[in-house]
Amino acid sequence: MDRITLDVIGAALLSIAEEMGEALIKSSYSTNIKERQDCSTALFNVRGEVVAQAEHIPMHLGSLIMIVHEILKRYPVERLHEGDVFVGNDPYTGGSTHLPDITVASPVFADGVPVGFVANIAHHADGSGRQTHSIWDEGLRIPPIRIVEGGRLREDVMELVLLNFRLPRERRADFRAQFAANRLGAARLQELVQRYGRDTCVAAMDASLAYGERRIRAAVRSIPDGAYGFEDWMDDDGVGGPPVPLRVRITVSGDRIALDFTGTGAQVPGDINVVYLALVATVYYVLKAVLDPEVPANGGFYRAIDVTAPAGSLVNAQPPAPVAWRTQTCQRVADLILGALAPALPARVTAATNGANSAWVFSGTNPATGEYYVYLETIGGGSGARATKDGLDAVQVHVTNTSNLPVECLEMEYPLVVEEYALVPDSGGAGRFRGGLGIRRTVRVLGHDTTFLGTLERQRVAPWGLRGGGEGGRGALLLLSPGMATPRELGSKVAGVRLEAGDVVTIVTPGAGGYGPPAERAPALRARDARDGKVSSA
């Protein structure tokens, strides 16, 4: 087959995924999908391999890889019909990596024969200020089920689903957007088949996968052969217990790479467990970032990488382990892999980032409207120093990249006042190149009581530096109530905290590690940091 034509179709397949993503963001209803773009779209071949993906957050890189297989396990291909749509969110049956991420997948038919699948995943932020102790605490678990049958919505199933959410109208609107994105993707794929023919399109899908695999293997060959290990510790088990070890051993041989997480601690009672899908998503993210940021996110790339972790460990959790805040651990695992690859690829990795998915949730009743509200926000921090330059200050790192909520939107919507949104001086690890700074965000509660959840990492275990670089600053959650002289530390992961009118909460997110000996820092950079007040003693 003519390879230029295959390339053209390959590009068109990616365009389809991108266009689905645009449509989903445009037509969704909730802030979390629309404004923060917490969603992704993908196109699959009939075997269920991801051919093209448009991911808006890296956490979704692996989140979709099992969905088609799980559908086919339950609904053999001959039982699928044009216009079917499946929905699933359960991390233990391939639906996602935690329950709020809901996947919607549809087979695509051309002339009555399946030619592939389209799917999208969107984070339905329905709010939960509770701490969870098992997957059953975390909301409705949906295995892959048929919610639209031959183009007809199964209202009974939809009713069951919506009954389990706090904001059913918003959920219904978001589902509608997800269905519409799939319809668009299916129509586009059908147009492509009509234009080029089924065989050519299938060959183009295979060529795309082969290309992804070739490209990542070429990059793997650039890593010196060998075995590379690293160890780090989570702050705690999610409920205030002792630190939990994270361990990885990476073996590189020619164009093969294998990551083995044996030695990582057992799954924990807190809600920071990681299912296997979330682990591979994290691995795919780091390898893409370090080896080849432009490698296409598809099944060809994925099949070149081998990931093992003991069942029942923190990074391959088994039911009924709670997983709501799995991102805390994923962020740390990403740093762990960077640490392991540092001796092999010193110019491409960074020192430890803030390694957290620092977040808070305020939920209560707005005294002005009498309506229940949930305000959730994740807050960035420092990014690790690099071999030739400083780390980035105040950004979202690794598997997440959601934007903040503007103060002028937040205060209009919720009975809260933001008093400060600032960099944290001295939180960047010292080094030839400095680690990025963390963020301080302070909120005062106005005229009502509210329930507070805060979750942080690296409150105990600081972000490490590389090659002589210093540690980054640790994170903290602080509460200052009227009448108190100094703020009180709330701990690393708290939930159900009752806040009263006038209470002031501050989240301090971690900075990041430095790179190289601090003594080698250029005087001009020192002077700039001192002048800018980013380092107080430089």
Next chain:
Amino acid sequence: MITLGIDVGGTFTDLALWDARRQVLAVFKLPSVPEDPARGILDGLTTLTAREAVRPAELTFVAHGTTVATNALLEHKGARTALVTTRGFRDLLEIARQKRPHLYDLQADKPEPLVPRHRRREVRERLAWDGTVIDKLSLEDVGDALESLAREDVEAVAVCFLYSFVDATHERLAGAEIRERLPGCFVSLSAEVSPEFREYERLSTTVANAYLGPLVSRYVQRFGHEVERLGIRQPPYINQSNGGIISVAAAAQAPVRTLLSGPSAGVMGAAWLSRAAGIESIITFDMGGTSTDVARVEHGRPAITPQRTIAGHTVRVPSLEIETVGAGGGSIAWVDPGGALRVGPTSAGAHPGPACYGRGGTAATVTDANVVLGRLSSTQLLDGRMLLQREPAEQAIAELGKDLGVSPVDAARGVLSVVQNNMLGAIRVVSVRKGYDPRAYTLVAFGGAGPLHAATLARDLGVRRVLVPPAPGILCALGLLAAPLRLDLVRTRVTPLDGAALAGLAQGFEELERQASAWLDREGVAPGQRRLLRAFDMRYVGQNFELTVEAPDGASPTDAGALRGAFLREHERVYGYAAADEAVQIVACRLTAFGDREPPALAALARAAGADPGEAQTGERAVYFEDAGGFVATPIYRRERLRAGHRLCGPAIVEQMDSTTVLLGGQEAAVDERANLVVVTGGA
């Protein structure tokens, strides 16, 4: 009446002069002088007026499209700027939206903030979201800030306080203090530059304005003086990102409004020429040497976006919705580590340029692929002022083919299909993704390379008609001759959409109208030429995205139901659904004031004796066509020899001084009396 449009780009300075007495349109192209753009302009102006036997003093109108602001932002060459902001928020400029610059590239950097941290000062002051004063502005803090800034030699100061769009009193007080204590400083208040909500976007825009202020105001004022020195009595105008012109004095105050000054003039030019040809809705396709700009024009009016990112900096002022792709004729083709063919964003530029320029370039570019496939003549460009050489082009493309393991012809085909796909993506962004079907539009192709690629694009998109204007290479300069005066005003108040709110809105509009008429008076716009457009930013309660909806009958609305209906229709069109029973909010009122100008009444092209264009044919050569699966003997026509009424059948090539048009087999083109080439694709 003699009018002049001047467009200064990175490579060329283009001038278009319209002499209404003689009914003559004269154009001139000369190399730009990047280190002193005004000199290039004056050289061009002097040469062109001398050539046309016009005295500069006879010019009645001069408008200028400039990249001075854009370049200063891209090259980080603006003023030493300071910021005064609400206590607790000086770092917002750096934190921005917390997102990192690239999802995967660990080596990517955020743009350097335009004001370093040590020149950002916090002062005590705070409003609540509804404008209630929580903390009064501390003049003491302002005094301290200014005292320390006075020692820093700052040239510009931006002021941005939370909720200043609701009540600007604190910003005005601070501004007055700055003007008094730091005389000569350029001052930007966020409530004046971008009175809209969402603090980061407003802050970033205000800071960019201050940063560009001293440089741009010096440049446009100098331009104004030079024009005056030539004896031109009418003060000149500067084009803005919104496709409308504004006086030099106004541009000096709002440089952030000129960041798309150049490309927006091209869109205005395309809109004007198409409209004159009876075509109202178009997609513009402006492909140059390094990049391509695409925009949508609806019923003669270009689509507007309230905000865009330029060089990593968010700028929230209304701009034409122009989508830019980093691919043009000079873009270099390469093979990535997985063995796939890629094109751009690296460009061979003007030096050494594509291999076919014969100036030592060895990288294969889009232009070289066009030469190898016979689509571009290997003999001449710019009427023989520049020769294209076939041999180096073939060599470069053959090298590329070797890397890919395909023949040179397949490599060239590949380059064109990759570029084509990039262009399709850009057109989808301005059409499909906004809820518009591109098949309902005419593609207007310009820029040096636009007409080369438009026919294939049109076929792939299912677009039925392509319009190639008579002088595709100077459309930006030409567009300036037709651009209206334009001022965008906005007032932000989040209110529920109901009858009571409309009364408040009417009052808001009155205030904006007062500002608009004062401006139109200052600009001396005659009453018959004034036009006001009213629109609302609206959303469902709880949504964090707004849609701009025009007031149904153009007037200040008195019927909440009608306005609601207009919102629902727009929501349905853009997002594919509308919830009839949900509460709707108005976020902002927008008033746009226009001072319309009569565009040149270009002379009609002489009519041909018959439809046969034989008299314009200069020869025949072998050109590769995808549909034919190989090279086909193809007639070559000279654009300047075509006459109104001539009809061309594809495959065919039409060559002219600054561009080449390709017609595919099955496509037909007619020359209209305004010298446009109108291609009918006969496609889907």
